Structures are given as C-alpha cells and as structure tokens.
Amino acid sequence: MKKILSYTLQNWDKIPQSAFLSNEDREAIEVVGRVLPFKTNNYVTDQLIQWDQLKDDPIFTLNFPRRGMLLPHHYDKVAALMGDEQKLNVVIEDIRRELNPNPSGQEHNVPEFKGKRLHGLQHKYRETVLLFPRPGQTCHAYCTFCFRWPQFSGLPDMKFSIKEDYELYIEYIKDHPRVTDILFTGGDPMTMNATLLRAHIEPMLSRGMEQIQNIRIGTKALAYWPYRFTTDEDADNVLRLFDDIIQSGKHLSIMAHFNHPVELSTPAVKEAITRIRNTGAQIRTQSPVLRHINDDPNVWAEMLKREVELGCIPYYMFVARDTGAKHYFEIPLAQCQAIFREAYQKVSGICRTVRGPSMSDHAGKIQILGVNEAAGEKLFVLRFIQGRNPDWVAKPFFAKFNPTATWFDQLEPAFGEKEFFFEHELGDYLRDALERDRGAY
Ligand SMILES: *Cc1c(COP(=O)(O)O)cnc(C)c1O
Numbered sequence: 248m249k250k251i252l253s254y255t256l257q258n259w260d261k262i263p264q265s266a267f268l269s270n271e272d273r274e275a276i277e278v279v280g281r282v283l284p285f286k287t288n289n290y291v292t293d294q295l296i297q298w299d300q301l302k303d304d305p306i307f308t309l310n311f312p313r314r315g316m317l318l319p320h321h322y323d324k325v326a327a328l329m330g331d332e333q334k335l336n337v338v339i340e341d342i343r344r345e346l347n348p349n350p351s352g353q354e355h356n357v358p359e360f361k362g363k364r365l366h367g368l369q370h371k372y373r374e375t376v377l378l379f380p381r382p383g384q385t386c387h388a389y390c391t392f393c394f395r396w397p398q399f400s401g402l403p404d405m406k407f408s409i410k411e412d413y414e415l416y417i418e419y420i421k422d423h424p425r426v427t428d429i430l431f432t433g434g435d436p437m438t439m440n441a442t443l444l445r446a447h448i449e450p451m452l453s454r455g456m457e458q459i460q461n462i463r464i465g466t467k468a469l470a471y472w473p474y475r476f477t478t479d480e481d482a483d484n485v486l487r488l489f490d491d492i493i494q495s496g497k498h499l500s501i502m503a504h505f506n507h508p509v510e511l512s513t514p515a516v517k518e519a520i521t522r523i524r525n526t527g528a529q530i531r532t533q534s535p536v537l538r539h540i541n542d543d544p545n546v547w548a549e550m551l552k553r554e555v556e557l558g559c560i561p562y563y564m565f566v567a568r569d570t571g572a573k574h575y576f577e578i579p580l581a582q583c584q585a586i587f588r589e590a591y592q593k594v595s596g597i598c599r600t601v602r603g604p605s606m607s608d609h610a611g612k613i614q615i616l617g618v619n620e621a622a623g624e625k626l627f628v629l630r631f632i633q634g635r636n637p638d639w640v641a642k643p644f645f646a647k648f649n650p651t652a653t654w655f656d657q658l659e660p661a662f663g664e665k666e667f668f669f670e671h672e673l674g675d676y677l678r679d680a681l682e683r684d685r686g687a688y
Pocket residue numbers: 356369371372375376377430607612632633
C-alpha cells in the first residue's frame with residue numbers, strides 16, 4: 248500500500264465499507280467526532296476492522312467515535328445543536344475542558360531553562376527526557392481513548408511541542424548529565440518524514456552526547472500504518488537512520504503501542520517488525536488495559552505471545568488515564584490486576600517482561616502488585632516503577648482494598664495511616680512546580 252488515505256469527519260462516508268454502518272453509528276460519528284478527535288486510514292479500515300461484526304469490533308471501537316464515549320448529557324447537548332455552528336463551538340470547547348485534557352499534571356514536568364520554558368520537553372524521571380518534536384504532533388489514526396488528545400484538537404494552550412531553539416534542548420540535556428534516555432513522543436514521531444526525524448535524532452548521536460545511551464521512539468505506526476517501515480517513499484531512509492543510531496553505539500528501542508492481537512496479524516506488520524529488527528533495534532510493546540478492547544486475560548495472553556513470536560519485548564500494561572472518554576474505557580483497578588495476573592499465568596517466562604498494571608500519576612508510575620490481606624485488612628499491594636524521587640522506587644506499600652476505584656487518587660492508605668509514605672514530599676515537589684509556573688507565565 249503506497250498511500251495513506253486518511254478519513255476524518257469530512258470524508259468518512261467515503262470509506263467503502265461504510266455501508267455496514269447503522270443510522271445510529273453514523274449519528275454517533277458526527278456527534279462524538281465533534282468533541283473527540285477522529286481520524287483513521289485505509290489500512291485500518293481495509294485490514295484490521297471486521298465490518299460484519301461491528302458491534303463488538305475492538306479496532307472499530309479504537310478508531311471510531313461511538314455513542315457511549317460521550318456522557319449522555321454531553322451527547323444530547325451536542326446532538327441538539329448540530330447545524331448551529333456558533334453555539335456548537337462554544338459547547339464543544341466547554342465539554343473538552345470538562346474532559347480533563349491534561350491528566351496527571353503533565354505541565355509540572357515541563358522545565359524552565361535559562362529563563363525559558365521548554366514547551367516540547369518533559370522531565371519527570373531522572374534518567375529519561377521526553378521530547379515532543381513539533382512536526383510529529385499528529386498520529387496516523389487516533390485512538391478514541393487517547394490521553395494526548397489535546398495535541399490534536401483545538402486546545403492550543405495545552406499542547407506540548409518544541410517551539411524554542413533545539414540547541415537549547417541539547418544544552419538542557421547536557422546540563423543534566425544523569426539523563427541517559429531520550430524518548431521521542433507525541434503524537435507520533437513516526438508521522439514525521441525521514442529528514443525531520445533525522446534532524447531531531449542526529450544531535451543526540453553527536454560528540455558531547457556520550458551520556459545518551461538509549462534512544463526511544465514511541466509510536467503507533469506499527470499498528471496503524473506499518474508501511475511507514477516498508478513501502479512508504481522514505482521507508483528505507485527511516486531504516487538507514489535506525490542503522491546509523493545503532494552504528495553510533497547507542498541502543499534504539501521502538502516503543503510500539505499495540506492494543507489488540509489483531510494489530511499483530513497482518514503480513515504488513517510482520518514485515519515491518521522484521522525490517523526494524525534487522526537494523527539491530529529492539530521493539531518494546533505497551534498498551535493500556537481497556538474495556539471494550541482488551542479487558543480479557545485471553546486477549547492479553549494472545550497479544551503477549553504474538554509479540555514475542557514476532558521478536559518484540561512486552562514492556563508495560565497501563566491503566567487508562569482519567570481523560571477524554573475514560574468512563575467508556577475504564578476498568579476498576581482490582582479488575583485490571585486480575586486481568587494482568589491471569590494473563591501472566593497463561594504465558595511463559597519469556598513473555599513476563601510485561602510490567603503492570605501501572606498508573607502514571609503525579610508521583611510516578613505506580614504498579615498494582617496484587618491484592619492480599621494483612622492484620623485483618625484487605626489490601627492493594629503497590630509499588631513505584633518510576634518515581635519523581637528515585638528513592639521511592641521498588642518499595643512495596645499498601646492501600647485499603649477498594650473494589651470500584653479506577654485511579655490512585657481514589658485509594659486510601661491502609662492500616663489507618665493518614666497519608667502514603669511519599670505524599671509529604673510530593674506536596675513539596677508540586678508546590679515548587681506551581682511556584683515556578685506562576686513565575687513563568
Ligand atoms: C513512562 C514515562 C517515562 C519512561 O519510563 P521508563 O520506566 O523508563 O520506561 C518517562 N517519562 C515519563 C513522564 C513517563 O510517563
């Protein structure tokens with residue numbers, strides 16, 4: 248396949264298979280698609296979606312707006328105003344702001360350096376810097392659960408992207424010699440052409456950047472547009488860049504986002520994985536656990552097995568963040584952990600490199616290790632995989648069991664304690680960040 252045919256709100260009725268859609272599906276696309284970003288492409292529609300089983304098709308749900316993705320009162324409000332563009336735009340803007348567009352205080356991770364805010368950089372964990380190249384702030388298709396959705400919708404003040412001189416970013420990294428990992432993210436950096444991608448990555452390979460050991464690229468391209476690595480016009484240049492990264496002595500890891508085993512089933516994705524692996528790059532995989540998509544240990548077990556079979560390394564199972572259509576996709580933490588545990592038990596040790604379920608909260612990546620009892624109390628056993636303070640990491644701690652909680656902020660410390668062991672210190676971090684923000688704006 249040589250060309251991306253993108254489908255959006257403007258042209259989705261040109262999708263050849265759209266005849267399968269009911270009137271209700273069509274209305275939902277028009278209404279929900281006004282609030283949440285919607286984009287898909289001809290690979291997804293031709294090869295991943297099973298159009299004769301739309302009602303439960305996970306890939307359709309991943310790409311297409313469905314009625315339940317807006318709360319009923321939001322849906323009704325938008326539906327009633329369809330056609331009245333002026334009023335509609337005001338209501339849409341209000342609803343978007345209500346949907347918690349930047350969860351977990353990501354803006355606190357944006358540092359100030361030499362008197363400037365680096366709007367395209369997040370630095371939360373000591374070793375790893377996230378970069379948001381400006382031309383990469385889009386995706387080949389959009390996930391309806393996406394927590395980066397302000398990057399694609401009309402909320403410009405919420406966007407992370409590199410607006411300042413790139414040299415300043417390089418200086419920032421050199422000024423933080425403990426940074427070993429650069430994670431290019433977005434959006435999807437693989438929407439950039441090979442020249443732009445190279446322009447962003449090459450400075451990391453140059454003299455003076457010996458501190459950088461690992462280059463990571465977070466991408467959904469393998470799932471939504473594998474031709475990026477095979478038949479796209481500049482696919483060979485992309486792979487040459489990967490070669491050059493490896494030749495420079497650095498590790499390259501493609502952090503591939505897969506949500507369902509179907510995404511690992513086509514000849515195109517298999518060929519793309521082979522070509523990437525032939526450069527010496529590793530592919531690590533990650534996904535949130537999502538209702539309607541993969542809330543089933545068998546689906547996870549199959550996904551993990553296929554990943555390993557194709558030469559990928561399972562990395563993270565995430566808990567869906569509190570944003571956008573969260574109410575549609577969310578699963579109680581207890582159930583997330585049960586899904587993880589059962590899937591983990593079904594696969595061999597080689598697949599058990601997956602870690603989770605993990606919540607990216609203000610304090611860090613918090614893993615739910617399990618449910619157990621101590622001193623007569625039912626508990627969640629938790630630990631940090633990553634912490635704002637590295638000292639918090641890999642120390643088990645306990646929360647009261649709560650069968651309905653869907654995020655860490657709904658949990659309470661166990662054994663009648665007033666706060667979790669890190670909360671006092673976290674308060675200091677966030678206060679500092681707030682003060683810095685006040686000065687900067
Ligand atoms: C997940 C994440 C990272 C990377 O963490 P690893 O455990 O090294 O994969 C870095 N920064 C932020 C803000 C993250 O959420």
